[in-house]
Amino acid sequence: MARQTLTKTTPLRSYPTLPLAADSADVVFTAADATNKESFVASGNDLVLAWNSGASTRTVTITSVALNGRTGDVTTYSLSAGEIAVFGPFQVAGWRQTDGKIYHEPSHADVKWAIIALP
Numbered sequence: 001m002a003r004q005t006l007t008k009t010t011p012l013r014s015y016p017t018l019p020l021a022a023d024s025a026d027v028v029f030t031a032a033d034a035t036n037k038e039s040f041v042a043s044g045n046d047l048v049l050a051w052n053s054g055a056s057t058r059t060v061t062i063t064s065v066a067l068n069g070r071t072g073d074v075t076t077y078s079l080s081a082g083e084i085a086v087f088g089p090f091q092v093a094g095w096r097q098t099d100g101k102i103y104h105e106p107s108h109a110d111v112k113w114a115i116i117a118l119p
Helices: none
Strands: 040-041 046-052 058-063 076-078 082-090 101-106 111-117
Touching: 046 058, 046 076, 046 101, 058 082, 076 082, 101 111
Parallel strands: none
Antiparallel strands: 040 101, 046 082, 046 111, 058 076, 058 101
16 A cells, blocks of 8 residues: 655745735645545644545544554544544654654545644
């Protein structure tokens, strides 16, 4: 399985160059791949937004790694139609997999992801 690596959105911060260019503050959502799943490079300060763009309830899972002998997966978190959930920020310890990424997966392609890199 080759997970889809998602690109992060970086906020403009407190004092952006003005005037703002069209679309420069937009959050980019990427369609989920329910077969191959997704990942992003862990920075230690990332937010994950999950949006259920469909008409039926969907779930998402974010996979942790053992930290002090304990895992803490976000398992099958339920999103009703149209809901957006935010997770994180994700620290490196307890979340970064051996390839340097954080793994997440949807139950259906109706889920859209956005990864926000906090300053």
